[in-house]
Each structure stands twice: as C-alpha cells, then as structure tokens.
C-alpha cells in the first residue's frame with residue numbers, strides 16, 4: 001500500500017524522497033510560509049472545496065479557489081460568495097480574483113481575507129473572451145498601468161484587512177496575448193514594484209488558450225531577474241518536469257490538468273509510487289461523497305467531467321465509468337460507488 005503524502009502546513013515534512021527533496025524545501029511568499037513547492041493551480045469549474053481537499057490529501061502544498069468575480073463579491077452576489085466556502089483542512093488556501101477595476105478588486109480582496117484567504121491571487125491570465133472583453137484576465141497584460149494600479153490597490157486593501165500578517169498578493173500571468181509579444185515579461189516587474197509577493201506564469205500566450213506546449217524558457221527568463229518567487233504552471237505531468245522547472249529557477253510549480261482525475265499525482269511528483277487501483281478507487285469514493293454533500297443535485301452533472309478522467313488514470317474500470325456517466329441522480333451515483 002502506498003500512503004498518501006500528508007498535507008504540508010508550515011513545516012517541511014521529511015517526504016518520501018528525504019528532507020532535501022527540492023520540492024519539499026520551505027518557501028516564503030510574503031508572510032506566508034509554505035512547506036512544499038508543489039501547488040494545485042486554480043481551475044474554473046474544477047477546484048471546488050471537495051477537489052482542493054482531495055489534492056491536499058495527496059500532498060498539495062497550496063491550493064486555490066477557482067477564479068472568482070470581484071464584481072460578484074463586491075455586489076454580494078449569493079452564488080459568487082458561495083466560492084468562499086472552504087474547510088479548515090484546505091489551508092494554506094489562495095483565493096483567486098478577477099476583475100478590471102482597482103477599487104472593486106480592492107474591496108473584494110479585503111472580503112476574501114476576512115473570509116479566510118491565506119493569499120490573494122490576481123488573475124491576469126484568463127484568455128476567455130467573456131472575461132477579456134471586460135478588460136480583465138489576460139487583457140491586463142496589455143494595460144500595464146492598470147495592472148500595476150490594481151496590484152497596488154489590492155496590496156493596500158489586504159494589509160488593511162489583516163494588518164501586520166503579511167498576507168501575500170500574487171499575480172498569475174501568461175507569456176503574452178500573442179506568441180512572442182513579450183507582454184508577460186514586460187508587465188511582471190511593474191507588478192512586483194506595485195507589491196506582488198510572487199508571480200505565477202503560465203507561459204502560453206492567451207491566443208494559444210491551452211493548446212501546444214508551455215514555453216518555460218519564458219519562465220526561466222522571468223525567474224532570472226525576479227526579486228520575488230516565480231511559480232511555474234504548464235505541462236507539469238510528473239516529477240521530472242517539476243524538478244526541471246525548479247532547476248531552471250522556478251521557486252515552485254503547479255499541477256493543473258495533470259491532477260484532474262489523478263489527485264495522487266501530487267504524491268508521485270513528491271517521490272511516492274503510483275497507488276494501487278483499490279487506493280485510487282477509495283479516493284474517488286471519498287471525493288464523490290464530498291461533492292455530493294456539497295452540491296446535492298448539481299453534483300451529478302459536475303461529476304460527469306471526472307469519470308472519464310478517473311477511468312483513464314486507472315481508478316475506474318470502463319463499465320463502471322460508463323454507468324456513472326449515465327447515472328441520473330444522486331442515488332444512482334451512490335449506489336454505483338457503494339456509498
């Protein structure tokens with residue numbers, strides 16, 4: 001039996017690969033002490049509370065909410081505020097916000113900290129048209145003045161909300177809007193000058209969306225000149241890829257698509273063996289139980305995106321995955337998984 005790696009809080013645990021494992025060296029991001037350099041990236045529609053708990057069980061050193069609309073928070077939208085709900089076992093937890101207005105983002109960030117955020121991350125990476133056309137997400141890469149003003153306003157609001165705690169404000173960027181435009185490398189120093197405690201880079205252009213390969217030569221160029229930690233996101237699919245990014249100068253790395261349907265990838269990247277099918281199934285059952293508790297009737301639709309992925313990662317056999325896809329209600333999912 002492989003035992004999941006225990007979640008990292010403030011201290012560096014020994015970990016399966018020994019105390020000097022580069023991924024288990026502590027990292028300070030502003031005033032936040034992290035015990036591991038392997039994080040779960042924010043993912044809309046994926047990184048719910050149940051998902052975050054799942055990856056924490058396998059060793060994620062920091063988890064994020066999905067991107068949350070600053071406007072929704074500011075105007076008290078009930079559904080948006082639902083994204084604030086989290087369990088005590090999810091810390092350290094970053095809240096990721098998106099928006100285009102400094103005052104609105106500052107207000108939302110203060111509320112996020114009051115609601116329990118250990119870190120506030122600003123999304124300047126989202127390439128989705130609906131977001132970009134409002135001036136938010138990746139659009140901010142082309143508006144460095146506004147991007148810096150937003151960062152400064154949010155840093156001030158977070159300090160006001162939690163004086164002296166050093167709650168960090170970080171920013172997630174892309175390499176640019178179009179391949180080779182260099183906008184990411186151009187804006188990053190301005191974000192740092194405005195108070196960003198770390199920069200996370202997903203080095204695909206916004207135009208690339210999620211296609212092709214991430215160009216981590218951009219990550220390394222950013223890290224070489226950066227006074228703050230640079231966190232790398234993109235194509236981390238195993239231990240080798242993670243170590244290569246740390247070697248190149250990244251301070252920490254994030255798993256994203258690779259961990260969807262395979263939360264145990266965290267333990268594997270940290271040096272553990274692949275868990276047996278029975279252990280994977282036990283994790284699927286636990287995750288599904290929490291999703292059902294959290295989302296009720298909406299859980300059935302939400303879980304459908306996970307079943308094929310769990311099947312591909314060896315946690316479900318084909319017949320069971322097919323039956324789960326066809327389950328029509330909570331009772332159906334429960335009976336198929338024996339919950």
Ligand SMILES: Cc1cc2nc3c(=O)[nH]c(=O)nc-3n(C[C@H](O)[C@H](O)[C@H](O)COP(=O)(O)O)c2cc1C
Nearest residue numbers: 041042043044066067172202233234235236256257
């Ligand atoms: C379905 C989906 C949703 C995502 N949602 C977010 C998000 O809310 N905020 C964000 O900063 N990045 C988001 N991303 C980007 C990921 O955080 C990550 O940077 C990207 O997928 C690259 O990593 P990968 O190649 O390992 O998947 C999303 C990606 C996907 C595929």
